[in-house]
Amino acid sequence: MTTIRLKACITAALLLVEIGTNTAQKKDYTQYVDPYIGSAEHGHVFVGANVPSGAVQLGPSQIAQTWDKYNGWDWCSGYNYKSQEILGFTHTHLSGTGIGDLNDILILPATGRHHLSPAPFGKMDQGYGSAISKANETVRPGYYKVLLQDYGILAEMTSSERVGYHRYTFQNKNTPHLLIDLGFQMNWDKATDTYLKLIDDHTLVGYRFSKGWADDQKVYFAIKSSTSLNNIQFYNGNEKVNGYLVAKGTHIKALIDIHADTPVELKVGLSPVSFENALDNIQQEIPNWNFDQAKTNATRKWNEVLGKIDYDADQRSKTIFYTALYHSYFAPTIFNDANGDYMGTDKQVHRQENFENYTFFSLWDTYRGLHPLMTLLEDKKNKDYVKTMLKIYQQQDKLPVWHLWGNETNTMVGLPAIPVIADALLKGFIDKADHELAFEAVKTTAMGYDNGLRFVRELSYIPIDSMDHESVAWALEYAIADFGAYKMAKYLNKEEDAKYFEQRYKLYEKYFDKEVGHFVGRHANGTFRRPFDPLMAKHRENDYCEGNAWQYTWLVPHDVQGLTTLLGGEQKFIAKLDEFIQLPEILDDASPDISGMIGQYAQGNEPNHHVPYLYTYVGQQWKSAELAHKAMTKYYTDAPNGLCGNDDAGQMSAWYVFSSMGIYPANPMDGKYIFGTPLMKSAKIELPNGNTFEIAVKNHEKSNIYIQRVTWNGEPYQKSYITHHHIMGGGKLEFEMGAKPNKKFGQAKDARP
């Protein structure tokens, strides 16, 4: 009796939770998302079916057109809006990067002739793949649908965190078959060892190991099919592998004849550890055969995160905003199994860890805005990002730089994990038990020797003689990281360390060349580089990284006062900033990463993302509003080319999420969100602690881009920024807007950040 009562009670409770959940999610925010935004030109976003932070990104892989202007670069994610064909559906995709990898485990449903090799561009009849048209393609958060015209197959897909779910409806029933191509590779990626095994007539398992951006990527998988897989032919490359149920080689493929009278469904589980775990992931996440239910679940998961901000604006603005928020949840991605197993950077399988392990840390990008955004929206995710990074530290003896599928790629400059760790500590996302480990990780990482750190250790500048290029970029990023180390040391009462890192975060001063008024590379003998051209932006040749002196001279977000002094005081600072955004938009020989130009300001690349907000530091908040407004409205649209550069694992999007609400964490380590100009009527943020932070806009009009005055919970508010502390307590921030600047707002010294 007791048992039954208890059961009934639990059922009732679950029902209540269910109802509660449904009530909370009555709004469908996914309707505002347009996944095509950023899929044309250089946005490089993933297009397909995933869930927030999902390990699986299931979607099409297209033909990287290596003869186009950018030599295939615009297919870094595997997809570009301009493509009119699909080679197959792969289960992992990067999003917004400038280097291509992944596109693992290609599956293609087909009819007619059995092809083994991908079709060349423009010759779809010469290999596998099909023409598609945008008219027959639908993309929604967690759902992708396309008609494979050449095959007469309607392909749909959805996913959970670790499982991709395919449904193929065959309109044409001529020799229906599936192709699995583990050797399929595009961009930087190259398959090294692949394995496919039929374990029963509905189940295949295997792995695909590859070398690319991730030097040693291991993807294990399991495929559960709704239809029997009796007639299977294995190949290695184009060579038949005979008579076995297992095939191993560098490019294993399988052709499987199937019955297609009813829709064919496949569930594909991924694992970084084993195919046993991949099978378990299917069992844990999508045990049943119900595509529509799985799709509903994916939609629900997206609504859960998109609904964290209730953003009220016109339809177009909502589309841009929610698509940006959607893209902010693509990375980092889950990198473990449902049971907690993951593959470490130390090539060990770590078992049943009690945290969610992540990968796809594009930290040089994301430390600036995406991670701070997550500190407003998420709790456990932030804690798990830190736990993951500390584990990586223990495995490779330095914090991650650019971590991808168990590999340190060491991409980009600086020590970009440190600002994230520092911000997490200061905002309370690190358990007390891990405080010492976190500081040890930061200090050990900062006390390295490579890439100029040996000079920084000694409180010196990095001579250009010691590295081919980018020395100033390394140094400025180090200074930012050192500010994080300083803040952590202060917080943890490590006075000596604080003193040391305070000196280090000031080292940027050593690169300031008074003669030219910029940060300039220095020779070992102390002299600055000559000849000097502040506009020169030659990729991997100058002393900057994807930028020029003009763009890097502002890269002191952690010490704007110090930079102001260095530049000769507020007036000179302002004048130089004004000049910066009025310079001609000329870039010779520059990386395509430098894009979204306003003068020499580049919205399309990260080192400038804080720049609009610098005006606020010197009392001219209205100019921050102007510049942020210009960047938002000129370079973020609802068109497929609506991102002006690589989305960079969501940083470009996170910048917009913040900026369009009128705030931005210009220094991602001081808990201040600087005011810019809100684009919406109101935004309500459901904070992870249960409180609500509302930003309301009075006199919301397109032309009213200037803040006139501000109230906080109804009381006048003079400061030109708001703190994390304020926000987390919940409350209402109201911007009163106008078409003309109120130059007084934020002008007072004590009002500035």
Place this chain on the structure above:
Amino acid sequence: MTTIRLKACITAALLLVEIGTNTAQKKDYTQYVDPYIGSAEHGHVFVGANVPSGAVQLGPSQIAQTWDKYNGWDWCSGYNYKSQEILGFTHTHLSGTGIGDLNDILILPATGRHHLSPAPFGKMDQGYGSAISKANETVRPGYYKVLLQDYGILAEMTSSERVGYHRYTFQNKNTPHLLIDLGFQMNWDKATDTYLKLIDDHTLVGYRFSKGWADDQKVYFAIKSSTSLNNIQFYNGNEKVNGYLVAKGTHIKALIDIHADTPVELKVGLSPVSFENALDNIQQEIPNWNFDQAKTNATRKWNEVLGKIDYDADQRSKTIFYTALYHSYFAPTIFNDANGDYMGTDKQVHRQENFENYTFFSLWDTYRGLHPLMTLLEDKKNKDYVKTMLKIYQQQDKLPVWHLWGNETNTMVGLPAIPVIADALLKGFIDKADHELAFEAVKTTAMGYDNGLRFVRELSYIPIDSMDHESVAWALEYAIADFGAYKMAKYLNKEEDAKYFEQRYKLYEKYFDKEVGHFVGRHANGTFRRPFDPLMAKHRENDYCEGNAWQYTWLVPHDVQGLTTLLGGEQKFIAKLDEFIQLPEILDDASPDISGMIGQYAQGNEPNHHVPYLYTYVGQQWKSAELAHKAMTKYYTDAPNGLCGNDDAGQMSAWYVFSSMGIYPANPMDGKYIFGTPLMKSAKIELPNGNTFEIAVKNHEKSNIYIQRVTWNGEPYQKSYITHHHIMGGGKLEFEMGAKPNKKFGQAKDARP
């Protein structure tokens, strides 16, 4: 009280076990072992410290002299008797192979200058390594000692199954240090990724991944040091890795300055899975710091296996015999962790399996004699060999061919796992629950397509047009394996399969070329290869494998009657066999594997190992005695060059263990041990079922090589062979010997095998 009593009781019980063990092992058989035998010339045996089947083979790696006659081939194990120097001590070594690999995780204690690269031959002052002299080297089963002359260091080592134990006594105390070189590679091996991490001041962990014979070898390790490892410098190749406690790269090395006032001890655990498991292996196997105890344990383990045969003979014969028995226990080697984890051929970590997983299956060699020997001496080992092989089947869809550290190397010809599985089934080493799986594995493997199997499937010969060379060798080995499949099918009452495989095991007949009287390769049109030279033995060019037509014409151990008929009856069979061993010992362009010649009979290579016993099948047992005696006494000595060819993972040695006791399983799948000529006074085999099988020799004299008569448990015994069934029941077989043949013995048709 109860607890204390129980404890006391257990202690007492353990004490009894201990006493029992000691009593049973009062004889020290290790004194008869000379590990140098087979270490000179082409024996290629491992010299160092291991335990029976040990995963760790801890011993020196020397300089493979690639400019010598055999281009470094004689250092396949890492050691050759003629070397006068040691580069360092590595933890894995092949034994008796003709391809080099392993030599993983090099450690070298040193004094004086810190060298990072191995010394070139003859220039020991130009790199790391030291001169040694045989006078200062001691090798005993489970123990190795050498004086590193250049350093003044006495290095000793012993081991358990998964842990190597080093003790270094520094006579010279000038800048004592340790070198760890994970990049060290010799022979076919090439490091691909290495990792070293200091986890506390007495512990290092890491891995070494490499590519060689084993395409993807992963060795994880942990090093526990008795002295602190404070002053450690990491390198990748010769480039310093700065400031970190972790180093990762293709050739990671470490130099560690140490205190050497007292002996420095290192315990090095290996694992195929993780360094956590490697640490656990140390904890499970050698938890304490007591080198002498560890050495005593290793000696005890050797006595346990060597003592299974109490072989009574003169000292020299005992030395040859026990060294052969010692070498019979080098492979297969354990390939899992103390907790049961192992790495599958499917690149998955298999967790806590309840059997001992093995590797180093050199099956083309060992199916002939070594595995049959183990069926007399071991129980669990045989069961676990089968379990391992069935797991490998499930992972790669065919039984292993030549399995090394989780990799199928596909070395040599045929399907040599099948005879082992078949013999194991017939002798009761396969659990009933696995009978069907075992047959499925055998049948699936036999029903393949590659390497000519597509023709065999269709009961046809393999045309030489379909493969470059070795078609006859493949075919004859297939026929042997097919006999195993036939026997299994019969045993399991699978009549249809039995009928099919009976046809297949007869396919050897199709290669018999009556015109020349040999097995000869055939064209697709049915004609035999012309020109034909029965002596031609060009390596990887003729239709045989490491042999010529003369040597391969006898390779029908499973159907000697059929072969006799094919050759024209008993008299022609005998005449041809006589001719075979009287032919000139000429071999042009032949593989060095064809060695140990008696006429064209090659004791040094496996395809002939059953040949001496063929005479017994046709009633001339006395000629078997003669030929076996000649092979044993001419080609097995107690000198370092006492093996006439590669020991081949113990097969050469196992042949001697059997033959010297007067019996040999010429057909390794019919449970018959054919009589040859015993070399000893008596041999008592402790059978795994507790019974004792004794072979006594009456009139034991050097010149009395011919069997006069035989008794079994005192009763006259007419047959020229004994069965497994007889032996396992226990009993005494007595050979009465004489200097002249008793040609009647074994002559009667019903006396023959």
